[in-house]
Amino acid sequence: xxxxxxxxxxxxxxxAEWESLLRDQLGLKVIKSEDVPAQGVKGTIxxxxxxxxxxxxxxxxQGTVARFVERRG
Numbered sequence: 001x002x003x004x005x006x007x008x009x010x011x012x013x014x015x016a017e018w019e020s021l022l023r024d025q026l027g028l029k030v031i032k033s034e035d036v037p038a039q040g041v042k043g044t045i046x047x048x049x050x051x052x053x054x055x056x057x058x059x060x061x062q063g064t065v066a067r068f069v070e071r072r073g
Contacts, residue, residue, distance in 0.1 A: 005051045011065050011072075015044050015057040022046045022053065041065050 040063025
C-alpha cells in the first residue's frame, strides 16, 4: 500500500507545453528548473502538496530521455 508519493518524473518533448498545463491550468507552482547536462535533460519540478511532479525535456538528442521520448512519444 502506498502511503506517500514523493516524486513523479515525466519524459516530455516540450517542458513549455507541460508547464502551461501544470502551472496555468492546474495551478501548480514551479519549484525549480535547470539543465542537467550530465543526464541530457532540462528538469522542471512542480509542487503538488507534499509531492512533486518533474518534467524531463531532452537537451541531448542522443541521450536516454531523448531516445525514450522518440520511441514512446
